[in-house]
Amino acid sequence: MSALPLSGVRVIDLTRILSGPFCSMILGDLGAEVVKIEAPGGDHVRGQGHKIDGLSWYFAGFNRNKQSLELDLRKPEGVAVLERLLARADILTENFRPGVLAKMGLTEARLNEINPDLIVVSVNGYGSTGPYADRPAFDFIAQAMSGYMATNGTPDTGPLRTAPPITDLVAGLYAALGAVAALRGRENGGPAQRVEASMMMSMMSMMAYLSSNALATGRDPVPTGNDHPIASPYGLFRASDGDIAVAPSTEVIVQRFMKEIGLSHLLDEPRFVNNAMRVQNRAELNALINAAVAGGTQAEWIARLNKAGVPSGRVQSLTEALADPQVAAQEMVLDVPHPGHGTVKMTGFPIKFSQTPLRVRHTVPDLGEHGREVLRAAGYDEAEIDALIANGIMGAGDPAG
Missing domain, CATH: 3.30.1540.10 (formyl-coa transferase, domain 3)
Structure with a gap:
């Protein structure tokens, strides 16, 4: 089978929860080698949602095609390991609040020193500049502040959120698109650059004719429920x-x-x-x-x-919908065998490639499952790896993760 579009691209993934992991999963689905670096105890989503055989299917749905390394970045030895991994990476993905990487010592200047070809992809709530840059963000708040929530529902119901965490997902999609564009730009001789996608601004970009009409008239759209605001019948x-x-x-x-x-x-x-x-x-x-x-x-x-x-x-x-024959024909529900956890069902790949169909190359990783493998590839010997585990810098791998 031919190589996938992003085969050979190395991604170091510091993201957690949803928006960032969705971005890095897309890159992994497209063929990139993604190393998910998790804090001691792992991504919080590992403990959320419905579990079967100890595995969160919520976590599984956003973390396939990744390897897991459990690493304590609160310790300088952990940051040193991260820097060594970044030296051979193409992309760093992160969804900390703006400024957190710099507080870890990974300033823009330091990252450029480690790897001048590194593309840094940041997903955040509001953007890295402006009065809200330091605010904590959550999908519900981004739906509210983007104007999106006010257009949902009816005059009787008042504003309504959309059930899926739409701002997380849209920001993750934009971040992945930005990462691919930055890679292409670098290949064409341009600089490696920072890519940013925020939940609030990403959602605002999706408001389509609602924004156009508001900008043209200065008036807010009236929430119309299932009716179309500018078309009838509908x-x-x-x-x-x-x-x-x-x-x-x-x-x-x-x-x-x-x-x-x-x-x-x-x-x-x-x-x-x-x-x-x-x-x-x-x-x-x-x-x-x-x-x-x-x-x-x-x-x-x-x-x-x-x-x-x-x-x-x-x-x-x-x-x-998940059982719909059209969904089946499009292979949008996958049965993925997972050693130790049985078969995991998850949504499939919405992007279809005619010659290099996407596939699950790596099942969802257990916490720290690939630590030794990742560090060996980065040039660590077994004694160095054992020392990192013994000193609590790196997790030994948790089969129950």
Whole structure:
């Protein structure tokens, strides 16, 4: 099998919890050699979520394709080991608060001295400059402060968070993209540089037309729940056995939709003649559509509408979505054998490569599992490794991790 896109790239990963580990997992999935350096006791996520055979499936879902080294970076001997690893690395990923690396002695100047070709990828809450740079960050707070939460829900519910930790994930994605771009720039003769992605700013970049309209008008969008803020008809409609989601995003598709449900004549009426009027009279139009689709089942309408080119689907529970035949066809649920922990189920790879398909090369690592292997590759001999373990600088590897 051909090499994966990032084969040969070495990543030293100091991240923990979610945003940073998601970034480094993406790099590992793409073929990079990722060494996850964990503090004594390991990443906190190892103890969170549902466990089977002692393994957190939450942790497993974000830390595949990595090796684990347990290292005490509060001690200068631990930092010395880290520096030796960084000397042969391409990328350092971290998601400490801004300034923490410098307090460890790893200033920009020191990192450049260790390895002038090192790309430093930082994921944080608000960015490394500005009045909020030193604030602690969490997904819930970033959702609130980015304007994102205020656009969710309805006027009755008030602001609502999104269930997945979306700001962590978007920041992790941007950080991984930035890392790959910085690698490409370095290959083209440019400098090795620092890449930063913050949760709040990453989420703001995803606000799309909501930001555009707010910037143009100076007005906040009104939360519209499942209705589209600038398009109608659009949303959930009630068939005889439950809701269907319908997204007629253009005038042509609106016409197809209204024809299929027998209401095309309404588009000639002044109150529904164009999108602006339909948005203004949304409640009235939705009531008429609901009355029309109530005569058919979800399956009937979804088949009929999709055949007509109208995007539609059923609101599935998460377990239903994970068992969906399309998800199976896309191999988006993986059964990964893990020695000592049985088979671990996790989500698959959303990026598809035609010639170098992504795969799980390394199951989720036990805490410190690869310590000796990593240090041997960095030039340590067995006596040096034994001394680091004996002095509490490095973990010996915990099969129950």
